[in-house]
Amino acid sequence: MMAAPTEPGTWTGRALPRLEDPAIVRGWGTYVADIASRNAGCAYVRFVRSTVASGRILSITAPPGVTVFTGRDLADVAPIEAALHRPDFVAVGTPILATDVVRFVGEPVAFVVADSDAAAEDAAELVDVDIEPLPAVLSAPDALAEGAPLVHDSVPADHQNAPNTMVDGRVTTPGAAEAFTRADAIVPVRVSSGRQSAMPLEARASHAAYDRADGRITLHSTLQMPHITRTGIADCVGMAEDDLRVVAPDVGGGFGAKMTLAREDVALVWAARTLRRDLAWIETREENFLAAWHSREQVYDIEGAFTADGELLALRGDLICDVGAYCCYPVTWAVEPLMALAELPGPYKVAEYDVRSRAVATNKCPIAPYRGVSRPMQVLAMERLMDRAAAHLGIDRVEIRDKNLISEFPHRAPTGLVLDAASHRETLAEAARLADLDDFAVRQEQARRQGRYLGIGFSCFAERTGYGTPAFAARSQPFGLDPTKPAPVITPGFERVILNMDPSGGLTLRIGASPHGQGLKTTLAQVVCDELGMRPDQVRVIASDTDATPYGWGSYASRAMVIAGGASLIAARELAERIRGLAADRLGGLPDDIVLEDGTARLRGGTEAVELAVIARDTYHSSHLIPDKGQPALEAVGTYDPSGTFANACHVAEVEVDPQTGQVRVTRFLVAEDAGRLINPAIVDGQIHGGVVQGIANALFEELIYDDRGVLVTTSLMDFLPPTAAEVPDIEISHLYTLSPASLTGAKGVGEGGTIGAPAAIANAISDALSPLGVGVFHLPATPHRIRSAIREGRDIRPAPHPSDAAVPAPQQ
Template identity: 80%
Template sequence: MSAPPADPPTWSGRSVPRAEDPAIIRGWGSYVADIAARDRGVMYARFVRSTIASGRIISVTVPPDVVAFTASDLVGVQPIRAVLHRPDFVDVATPILAEDVVRFVGDPIVLVLARTEAEAEDAAERVTVELEPLPAVLSADEALADGAPLVHDSVPADHPNAPNTVVDGRIATPGAEEAFRRADHVVAVRVSSGRQSAMPLEARAAHAAYDRGTGRSTLHATLQMPHVTRTGIADCLGIAEDDLRVVSPDVGGGFGAKMALAREDVALVWASRHLRRDLAWIETREENFLAAWHSREQVYDVEGAFTAEGELLALRGDLICDVGAYCCYPVTWAVEPLMALAELPGPYKVSEYDVRSRAITTNKCPIAPYRGVSRPMQVLAMERLLDVAAEEIGIDRVSIRDINLVSEFPHRAPTGLVLDLASHRETLATAAQLADLDDFEARRAAAREEGRYLGIGFSCFAERTGYGTPAFAARSRPFGADGTKKSLITPGFERVVLTMDPSGGVTLRIGASPHGQGLKTTLAQVVCDELGLDPSQVRVIASDTDATPYGWGSFASRAMVIAGGASMLAAQDLADRLRTLAADRLGGLPGDVELSGGHARLRGGDATVPIAVLARDTYHSSHLIPDKGEPALESVGLYDPSGTFANACHLAEVEVDPLTGNVTINRFLVAEDAGRLINPAIVDGQIHGGVVQGIANALFEELVYDDRGVLVTTSLMDFLPPTILEVPDIEVAHVYTISPASVTGAKGVGEGGTIGAPAAIANAISDALRPFGVGVFHLPATPHRIRTAIREGRDLQLNRHSSVTEVTA
């Protein structure tokens, strides 16, 4: 570990104000709805959706004056198909519009068009859809039961998976059973989480334009993966990718929910090309809750084998992920169960491992990645397991973590993951020291005398970040059973193009897609460290398939690591070219040339030349170029790493009112190691935002279905995000580990706040409620659930055999 310089001589390490902010703050940004509003000839779309969880479409009646399309009109349009070549993976296609059956409330059936949004809404209400209800499965337990209705009856009868199981992964080491036999303590926990919504401030939206002159379409949409979206839509419509331009303008929040290909976007582009006119779709908040991607409805049964001293010898588990009705493109419905399977041990040393992880389909809205994906649940399982074990064994909660945290690197987990250089024990020690546990115990005792209940909770985690094609390829097999090579989507690499123009200005074109995380600012800082320029001289172009190299967008805490690495490599290449040009001009060797302050100078002398002059001469006096190279200043950077692990320890201090069940977070502390901080202010902002979403997961947000499979939380009156009144000041302490696994030294930080916060809060509530014999094992821990648990003297956990989540939560 190394401490950062107090006043770094480089741009990296400085809290440079975000270049993206002024336009957004002043209202000069351009969102999809703004683009649609400026299009005078646009027609607006509205979708008629299923009102039942499972049923057969009997008829669709459209008034003669309404412009509408059903699945029968989409002749030749292919369904969305996301494939992972594993024997346990079930391939199920997603129709653009529901054809013969509907599989969840919100399933799109009819696309309706009108001149205004209001007229489109009215027209949609005049369309009549007759549905015949069919049996539905509304929980993973129901879906796995003998004789359960099939969500997809197209699954082959001889498939080895159980009914409605679409992924069934297993890792078992040879010594797992023996480790449990010789353990002094076997501790078991069951943890679960209600469904969530990413709930971006800007719901989904799309504007599809058709150019009659060229036959090309342009889709402006609120996306995280423009190039991948273009590929998916082109495949569905059977058109060349060059016939479709995809642009993601300003985006009001992504959080993973905008990385998956939307059926609505495919339908809109098709209808625009079919009618040869511009169309727009602006999703309502109700639609977003109803039919946009949900996340993290999971149940984990986990057992740990411990020695008498608290050493964790082995893990055993059964992990169930409810993935809803359809598969998300491109990462598939395997993303949650396979991440959980591979990363469950987190930062802890585990020698033996025996875990099964399954994706189960139900008649509910499909699941897609949301900030952290399965890791908030993985961390909840491990951290509750360690707290319960500490109490049973009779050691303190800090010690049991310290004993088991990885401290020698690289560390290979039994799942095959390799943890690179990190600071797991150091972040725990930092958090414990800043918490001042002795002072807390004194305050807790004083509070008890007043009838108040305080608790403190820890959670430690490793956040896998910046992983490229090696990691994604490991999830799938490249060859089929017949030995033929299969075509599949394997995300990973990032490619950038860096160009200096004749005036010395720099343009960086990236495949990654910023959506509010300050990526343009941080990439400019990285580039300027190599070129000796000011970040204001760098223009970053992103999120436009006509203007940028093919890239995989922004997700999985990868943009700074991978796009940053590619940008650094491109800048280093361009800097070498500038040094060669300057050395010829100044009469020295390229290795003796420094680039700083917009000038090239020879070390130890006064001779300098402006970089802008070198640029001008390269383009306008190419006959003078010493190496007779190309008369342009352009370089390409390609980076495709295996990944690097950020890590942190979160600490929450809470007060629980046993009469009302209300939880107040008095303090929240993050001891974080994200490697080299390119822009500390942006890093802190990412941590703060993530922690708030983690608090939401722990205490507030839940999507609730009734016993008919109808979503009852379809507005912000029912789905409750935390406000500033419920969020404490968030303290951040940085520990710095520079890992060779990242070319920039930076580690991803986008998801860490969300990953660690729920477990820290659950442990803190459990600590506060220890006098009542109550522990928290299900999230969100709502006041109703806490009151009920205290009254009944039982742990707060999901009734796994109930198909209905508590509406009163």
Template identity: 90%
Template sequence: MSVAPSEPTTWTGRALPRLEDPAIVRGWGNYVADIASRNAACSHVRFIRSTVASGRIVSVSAPAGVTVFTASDLEAVQPIRAALHRPDFVEVGTPILATGVVRFVGDPIAFVVADTEAAAEDAAELVDVEIEPLPAVLSAVSALSDGSPLVHDCVPADHQNAPNTMVDGRITTPGAQDAFASADAIVSVRVSSGRQSAMPLEARAAHAAYDRTSGRTTLHATLQMPHVTRTGIADCLGIAEDRLRVVAPDVGGGFGAKMTLAREDVALVWASRHLRRDLAWIETREENFMAAWHSREQVYDIEGAFTAEGELLALRGDLICDVGAYCCYPVTWAVEPLMALAELPGPYKVSEYDVRSRAVATNKCPIAPYRGVSRPMQVLAMERLMDRAADQLGLDKVAIRDRNLVSEFPHRAPTGLVLDLASHRETLSAAAQLADLDGFAVRQAEALKQGRYLGIGFSCFAERTGYGTPAFAARSRPFALEPTTQAPVITPGFERVVLTMDPSGGLTLRIGASPHGQGLKTTLAQVVCDELGMRPDQVRVISSDTDATPYGWGSYASRAMVIAGGASLLAAKDLAERIRGLAADRLGGLPDDIVLDGGKARLQGGDEAVDLAVIARDTYHSSHLIPDKGEPALESVGTYDPSGTFANACHVAEVEVDPLTGRVEITRFLVAEDAGKLINPAIVDGQIHGGVVQGIANALFEELIYDDRGVLVTTSLMDFLPPTVAEVPDIEIAHIYTMSPASLTGAKGVGEGGTIGAPAAIANAISDALSPLGVGVFHLPATPHRIRSAIREGRDISPAPHPSDFVHRQEIPR
């Protein structure tokens, strides 16, 4: 590990103000709704959605004058298909509009087109839909039970030993059974999480413009993956990708929910091409809650085999992920269970492993990635396990973690993951020192005498970041039988950039990654300018436009800085080498003698220098005079596709719980974070702050709730409760710097860590506070009602029943 300089001499490491911000804060941003409002010829679309969780569509009718489209109009449009080459993966296509049956409340059945947004809303209310209700399955527990209704008829009732099982993964090491047999203690926990919404400030929106001259369509939409969206829509419509341009303008938050292909976007492009009109769809907040992808409704049942000294010998478990009614494109409904399966041990040494992880379909809104994906639940399970093991074995809660944290690198987990150089024990130590545990113990004891309940909780985790095609390819695996799927398997990962210096010496960086508020353009400019000796404000970064950028996989999974940053560094190094060669020809000396600094090329050890703008002008306009002609342009391409790296952190939460009201006040929150080299420390801290706030929301406030009919009852901000500034404490951050060779720039991703670690730290803190009352937290969110009820009834805040309580667990053939 090394300590970053306090006053860096390079652009990287400086807390520069974000170059993207001035236009946004002045109200000059360009969002999809702005684009639609400026188009006087634009018509508007409104979707008619199912009001029942499961049913057969009997009829759809509308009065004369209402332009309505149903699945029968879109017969030529193919369903959205996402697949993995795994024998345990069940492929199910997602129809653009419900065909024959509906499978969740919010399922789009039809859409209307009208001249204005208000007229479209009025027209939608005139459409009459008759649905014959069918039995619905509304929880993973009931979905796995014998005799459960099938969400999809194509899934055999006995698939992988239980109905509605869409993915069924298992990893078992040879010595797992013996490790449990020899353990001094077996410690078990069952944890669960309610459904969540990413709830971006800007709901989904799209504007499709049809060009009669060229026959091309331009789609502006709130997206994280423009190129992948173009591929998906083109496949559904059966058109060449060149017929469609996809642009993500300013995006008001994504958090993963905007990386998946929306059925509504496919319908809008089809309608625009069919009608040869410009169309817009602006999602309402109610639609966003009801139909715009949910996340993390999961139940984990895990057991740890421990020695008397607290060493974790083995881990086993059964992990259930409710994935809703349909598969998400391109990462499929395997993303949550397989991430949980592969990454459950986190930063802890585990020699033996026996874990099963399943994706289970239900008649609820489909699940898609949300900041952190399964990892907040994985960390909750492991951190509650560590606290319970410490209590059961009579050990210190910090010491048991320290004993089990990985400290030798690279470390290969029993799941096959390789953890690169990190600082797990060091971040724990730093966090514990900052927390002043001795001082807190005194305050806690004094408060308890006064009838006040204080608690402190720790959470250690490893955040897998910046992983390319090697990681995604591992989720598909070859098998003997020929795959029955017709859908192409999509393996995301690499990033490409194109860096160009124009004749005036200005730099343009075209990237495949698609920023949506992270400050990526600023940080990439910092990386490039360190190599070329220019200022970040001299770099124009072009992104999120399939006509103007190289094919890339967008921004998600804490990957953009690592992968797009690595590609940008490679491109900048290549361009700098070319410029040094040109400068050496002009100034004399060798290319290695040339230093690029302050917009000039200087001969090292002398006064001779030439402006980069002069070199650029001559390269383009006097190419015949250049000794080594090469290309008469200054352009380079960078491509980067790494295996990935791991950031790591330790979170500490202090809370005070009011036993009468169930209110939880977070009195202090600490983060000891190792994100490698901080390209822009201010942006890194901003990412941590935002992530922690969403983690607090997960722990205490936000939950999507269905009633017993499968109707979502939390459809507005009166029901779904995000935290406000009044509920969020100051967040203290301490940085540790580990430079891993697994990252070309030295940076590790940091976008999801706050959300991953905060819920477990808060759950542990509440459990610590209420331990005198015999109450522990094993389900999130820990709402005041749940806390009051647990205290009154003298029990834990417990998860829903696990499917293993009702379903006989059979071994998967190996």
């Protein structure tokens, strides 16, 4: 199971500096705003947005001289349609501009066009939008209440779902009820999370260039999924995909928020085609907070059935995800509730399962994936459950986790999910060793005698990574399909690459995945060069351009290294085999006798060698001398579509809480993780560091807050507070290495793990610190105000009650 981090003489396992970085750190990168600023004839678009959460549009007017477009002008543009084949899924189209009603503050209702960005901003302020307010629902509990206003009144009255319930998934195993009957202890936990923003450093931005020669549009946009963006826009506008080129230049952070199709991009392409001119839209930070997808406003009620010695027999629960006003494309508003439903048990053995998970619409900004999706909440629920069960049963918190962690593989969860080889117990043991709990107990007791409150918290999790079409297809359940009509459901997953060697011996790798800061170009070059005996700096990776790359699904869900890496390995092996055959013809011997290294092909055990550049030149320029001319030139295609592989980790947080101010200081953070073979350890560590920082933000700082009118009040960095270097401790990382047959390269994804595990570790640590005061953390972020109030009132930091209260009791002290 455990493997060495690298093998001698390979590029894999080396902490190479990222090939992408020199241009970026020197300021030579190219972002969308740079492209727009260099286009002297470019006009600018500014969107006019709703200022009420729910209402009927009465009129939209503008003074003479202001070029304004409304939903009436875009009548021929189809709404964005995202769907799943499930009877519990409610399909609702998203209009490009709200036409009759608005459903959240920030929804676009019109846009203006002007010769400069400043002029467009001024023009937008002159547009008068008269909206008659209607009753709004501003929380999932309100939306589920009897007689609640409908966010979408177009849903058929006979639909099986309750009003405002857009997805209603359920998994129940036959023995769940009996397991709870024979349990020695039933431990309930309710946890919740406030809304978050991915808050990339670069907000959304797009530039649509119109080519008068052929009418094509080139859209430069800050994206994670260029190909699917092209598909979505073409479907809405009614144009052939070949008439639209989509390019993602350098991207200033994505984190999932840039994988979904933006209404604004559809409008921009339509306007560029209609006006036959170049247009740009550069989103402001306020717009980004208002309308650029939110995430993870969820409430989980769960109960664990335990034996007296701490074995988890069964799990049941009610999971509610506030998904906002519209469905995100292409992964739909089912992505959060169905991921929560499928993956709630995480790394723990759960024989019996009875869980319901719902997506509930509200009059707020729509929800879309953000780093980790629902898993930070899943892990928070399970890890708070483990700590509470340990306390209730008088069992050590490490011991109860170790007893329940999966140790035999492959493991089939009660939801049908198959977990491949991993090291759950081993990472827990390593984290506990590094934490030195005996020493911490001494320090904690000494601090308490001084009136100081220290705490330590654990968090174990499994991170599903690199999953292809088999996983995404499982979310749809075909029913009642008309075989004469194409299904609108999109099933992402596979990746395809094209690798070729040019006449000078250089390599070009064209990938469908779309890097946006992960160092993917460097790691893929390392994989390729191990097969071809070349240096990574001899590989040019071309990505994020629909004209220049094979169709692919972009980068998200910790998938790029696993799937694009697997496809690249397949292509590299095929190209290497072709080169060995050509070298064997030249040098004598068999292809299997040829070794590719240091830019040459040589006979194994001999001195005869030929440079790869010579083979390449002859293959292209003297092809009449090459045997088997029927084969293609030095080009190979690799396609990979795996079912997925699970990385795993254990996080440990140490905190100190000031009971007077409620301030939490994270004093130490440990990560014991297993991401299989590390292609580039430095990049892996960077992903973990960045993820942990975003997890700390989730736990302590960042929250989007609406007032009682449905108006977002956190619309700037004065109010939405990301952590700075001053709030983040050094992050200590220990690597374990499990090679799984579920990953062709041996690598597992690592992009989201830091964000998934950190919030629960910090919540458990704060709860440990404040246990003498009777305070536990069950809602994130645990802000100073919430902590101070909880201490003063002698209560836990809890979510608000919701309609499931009658079914699942609140946790007891």
